[in-house]
Amino acid sequence: MISLNDAPRERLSSDRVDALQELLLRVRNAVERVIVGKRDVIELLLVAVLSGGHVLVEDVPGIGKTKLGKSFCQAIGGTFRRIQFTPDLLPADVTGSLVYEPGRGSFVFHPGPIFANVVLADEVNRGTPRTQSALLEAMEERQVTVERETYRLPEPFLVLATQNPIELEGTFPLPEAQLDRFAMRLSVGYPAAEDEVAMVRRFLGGDPLVELEPVTRPEELAAAIAETKRVFLGQATLDYLVSLVRRTREHEEVQLGASPRATLALARAAQAAALLSGRPFVIPDDVRRVAIPVLAHRLRLVPRAELHGLTAEALIRAILDEVPVPVEEVAEGV
Numbered sequence: 218m219i220s221l222n223d224a225p226r227e228r229l230s231s232d233r234v235d236a237l238q239e240l241l242l243r244v245r246n247a248v249e250r251v252i253v254g255k256r257d258v259i260e261l262l263l264v265a266v267l268s269g270g271h272v273l274v275e276d277v278p279g280i281g282k283t284k285l286g287k288s289f290c291q292a293i294g295g296t297f298r299r300i301q302f303t304p305d306l307l308p309a310d311v312t313g314s315l316v317y318e319p320g321r322g323s324f325v326f327h328p329g330p331i332f333a334n335v336v337l338a339d340e341v342n343r344g345t346p347r348t349q350s351a352l353l354e355a356m357e358e359r360q361v362t363v364e365r366e367t368y369r370l371p372e373p374f375l376v377l378a379t380q381n382p383i384e385l386e387g388t389f390p391l392p393e394a395q396l397d398r399f400a401m402r403l404s405v406g407y408p409a410a411e412d413e414v415a416m417v418r419r420f421l422g423g424d425p426l427v428e429l430e431p432v433t434r435p436e437e438l439a440a441a442i443a444e445t446k447r448v449f450l451g452q453a454t455l456d457y458l459v460s461l462v463r464r465t466r467e468h469e470e471v472q473l474g475a476s477p478r479a480t481l482a483l484a485r486a487a488q489a490a491a492l493l494s495g496r497p498f499v500i501p502d503d504v505r506r507v508a509i510p511v512l513a514h515r516l517r518l519v520p521r522a523e524l525h526g527l528t529a530e531a532l533i534r535a536i537l538d539e540v541p542v543p544v545e546e547v548a549e550g551v
Contacts, residue, residue: 229447229497237441238495241267243432247292251425252285254412258405260493261510262289262377266438267445267489270400270482271356271376273341273391273514277383280405286337286377287426293438294431295334296371302344304387308351312361313368326363331355334371334435338378342388349395352376356398372439393473393517400482401507402514441492448488449498453543458483458504464536465516470527473517483511501542509533 229237241263248259262285265272274282283299290297300311313329330336331352341349355361359370378399380391396402408416419425450458459480466474475483486507491499513529522532 227447228449229444229492231497233444234492234495234497237444237492240433240437240441241493244289244292244438247429247432248285248288250429251288252281253416253419254408255281255285255405258285258403259289261401261403261507264486264489264493264507265401266373266375267442267492268400268482268485269442270485271378271398273396273399273402274377274379274405275382275402275514276379276404276406278381280407282377282379282405283337283339284426285405286335288429290335291426291429292432293334293373293435294433295373295435295438297335297337298330298333299337299339300330301339302341302348304343304345306344306348308348311348311351312355312363315364326366326368328368329361331361332368332370334373335375335377338376340380341378342380342391344389346389346392349389349391352378353395353398371435373435373442393515396514397476397478399514400486401510403510445485445489445492448491448496450484450488451498454487454499454501454504455484457501457540457543458487460540461504461508461536462512464540465512465533468532468536470518470522470532471516472519473515475512475515479512479515483507486511505537505542508537 245256245259245263249256252259262272266289274285276282286299287297300306309329311329311331313327313332315324316327317323318325338352341352355370355374356376359372359374361368361370380388407413462475462480462483465471468474483504487499487503490503490506491497494503509530513533516529516532518527518529518532
């Protein structure tokens with residue numbers, strides 16, 4: 218596998234890093250005007266977007282998953298589309314289809330809701346496997362193919378899929394190959410008591426989402442995504458990152474470990490986390506910060522581990538404690 222740093226790239230200057238961090242903090246602060254007390258979730262969402270990945274949000278109803286996607290999209294000045302997945306939803310309802318127009322005397326492609334900067338795939342596990350698969354080409358290749366014609370999707374492009382882990386009746390669980398397409402799995406969680414009080418006071422006066430003004434443009438965020446690839450990843454930290462992923466494949470409690478796609482996703486997320494922290498280089502703490510949301514949903518544990526209550530998140534924490542943390546040569550990344 219080619220290293221992320223094999224291709225020669227000009228490294229980010231400190232001034233450019235400061236400018237990019239300031240842009241990201243503007244977006245984060247804008248989203249926080251709507252989403253109360255969930256800075257860590259918002260920052261991880263930003264990390265996923267910067268790394269070019271997609272996010273699966275797994276949580277109970279009423280937590281604010283849709284608000285999170287809408288407020289992020291509104292903050293970047295992008296287009297937002299929501300797709301409610303149900304058993305009768307068809308792939309063409311996602312991608313779009315050819316429609317005959319008598320005035321033209323020909324079939325014309327009508328884009329589906331997938332053609333947006335942020336696509337909320339709500340309750341994605343309620344769609345049939347055939348319809349779920351309509352997302353795969355879009356997520357991986359940023360394009361949609363209909364009747365042998367390929368159509369590019371807008372940039373940036375984020376699929377924010379949600380599912381309720383409590384209600385399983387009438388659902389179609391996502392297979393491992395599909396879960397692997399999501400860069401991160403997040404859980405919003407219930408707010409703390411003081412945050413819930415602040416949320417009620419904020420929303421009693423109206424919906425803050427209505428008043429949320431864009432703080433950037435999609436083109437600026439797309440440029441930031443491209444520049445994230447220039448964040449330096451030194452050899453010691455890269456070796457550490459790979460060791461973490463390989464340990465998931467060797468662990469006796471794991472039936473299916475993280476894939477090479479997960480290795481690349483972890484590296485890109487670590488680059489994004491470093492940029493969000495205002496650094497032009499990755500340190501091991503960046504890798505540790507994103508390891509659980511990037512890796513946990515990709516693991517399948519052996520049956521006995523699940524019977525004993527072991528979770529993938531707990532196993533990743535144990536691996537983080539086991540694998541020695543290197544002392545990175547910081548000067549390399551400056």
